[in-house]
Amino acid sequence: MKRRQLLRHSLMAAIASPLLSPALAAARRATSAAALAPLLDDTWFDEVHQAVLPRGASLRIVARSRHSAVDGGAYAWHGAPDGGACFATEDGGWVYVSNSELPDAPGAPDGGAGALRFGADGSLVDSYPILEDTRLNCAGGRTPWQTWLSCEEHATGLVYECDPLGKRPAVARPALGAFRHEAVAIDPGTGLAYLTEDEPDGCLYRFDPKRRGDLSAGLLEVAVADGMQLGWQPVSDVGAARKPLRYQVPEAARFRGGEGIVWHDGHVYFTTKHDNRVWKLQVASGRLAVIYDASLVDEPVLSGVDNIEVAPGGELLVAEDGGDMQIVALTADYQPVPLLTLQGQDDSEITGPAFSPDGSRLYFSSQRGTSGRSRDGLTYELTLPPAVRAG
Template sequence: MRRRNFLRASVLGASTVAFTGSLWQDAFAAPAQNATGPYGPLQAADANGIQLPSGFTSQVIARSGQSVPGTSYTWHSAPDGGACFADGTGWIYVSNSEVSPNGGASAIRFTSTGAVASAYSLLSGTRQNCAGGATPWNTWLSCEEVSLGYVYETYPFGGAAVRRPAMGAFKHEAAAADPVRKVIYLTEDETNGRFYRFIPTTWGNLSSGTLQVLVAGSATSGSFSWANVPDPDGSPTATRSQVSGSKAFNGGEGCYYANDTVWFTTKGDNRVWQVNLGNNTYELAYDDNLVNPGPAPLTGVDNITGSTFGDLYVAEDGGNMEICVITPDDKISAFLRINGQSASEITGPAFNPAGNRLYFSSQRGTSGSSSGGITYCVTGPFRT
């Protein structure tokens, strides 16, 4: 694979990306290979059952069905996709609820020290809100993972959620905003799902625009183009079946944008895809079948996010309940592992604006039930 340059990215506020630091040569060529992690080996499990590298600690932030500590707000069941938003000297962590028919999204506001200040609802009464994505204008896109599902734009800083039908009706999974091209990328959780982009008529306003689908060959790398989806409402023909030559992906999951690149995961084949927007090419950033020597550290790939340093963090749905890190020099390793929760999945990884706290959830916790979700925070010497 041709190697490219990668500029370290930091997320400011919701997901507005600024680029700092020196130019990284030979970064993020595909696919990533097994290596010792940048933080060293995992230590014995802590009191929360989480194995972390030396110097890192975990804490429980909230539990499904219980009041968020310090508030009277009851945390939702089946916590899923999440993101952080800068809030003055503190920040807000938002999280979806992947239940139906009473899904939605909630938020927790933190002070500058990481203490809980308040918790509240952003969205309710929707269906199986799985992942989503933050926008540069400080809204959270909550995506319904159901047939003919919708994207809902929610407002962590106040305001009523709004359904955005122009973004298509299909089994939505995740979203990632590209402020350079002024588009939103979207994944589809079907075994023959597609990868989309939505071009708003006016950037910052998702009420109208054009839905497009990626068109490419059947190979795992090559060039691509975009084509308009004729009927974004997906009826009577599903959006994924409307454009001849659109590329199928096996179970689209998480999605993350930085520096002219968008990464997304597919759970059906345990892959992380890398779309190079500067030259309209795509390739594999990770494939569990191409790790040599094995065994592959990452299986059940799901949500994905990035750090201020430029590392990618990928959560497992199943596997051995790990969050794995892919470094810019194409090395992959386990960053953390949750023990005793094999009937769950890890969801919603997101860094606070400073990049020194990582939030995530175990969707079904130790009980294996959607009512047993646990939301955590890991603090430590993250590379920034």
């Protein structure tokens, strides 16, 4: 850990984005310093959960695959928990939704997605499915109108729009394309949706709905690049009846294994796993930048980049698929700082980081737990110290 703390000071200076003005960078560093101060050097080891946590934080397991999360509940928490998000409820509580990356195979349970409902006091009060009869549901994204988009990660995978409360049936959104989906982020200002593709030569897509807040129809486009400047060209065969989407536009920009994606403050941030990079797209200008590249150091703090989330203080949190089983914060000047480390789970990956509406709790999963098997996933709640929440 000490070696990594030394490395973090020099890593990001070489690839800091030119889009971040000095004044804005200084302002964000001030906010970030206040938020992350308790995390940098003051940690403790939770022997019960075999985890390194920030001083003052606490960890609990809220769900285990194949087991009911609530006493007497009929719903067994799904295996291979993956992407997730939190939604506020009218009673002051919240819901954490989570995908299941299980395949649809004979004798095996479906993928789909499930939900954990919490009361205003943080107690777990209910658990239920919100999507069934799908497969390999990897990541996804939340919408500004408070639904969950669950993405299937296979060659003809679709995006499904789900009700976090489980009261309305999930609906397929084929207008978003049939491909190996990973994640979705929606710009609340324009209503445009940005989608990643988990292929070694995958693409970045943009969906412009005919009506704001309605994903049933619209224009699907793929990114094309002129250096680090992105433009967009329409995809004609969104159902991939004749050719995979990524090959329909020869000029399409290639990204090496698109993973998590999130919108924040006029930018879309996304990760690519095969080159261990984090990218930033300024949506107004189409300007692209690499803000983290693990190849620039011999022993990177962050590797196996996967799901991505924005912390209350504005830092980016990146979950590791492999690596050192960490959730790593990228501060305002893109320095990597470990937030949490799980030990004894080397055959798993961290998935689904998402904050409760008040920012006091961070939910995430270890997809395969301590056994390394999808049927033994663990879903956690990290309660943060007050100083971090205030940031």
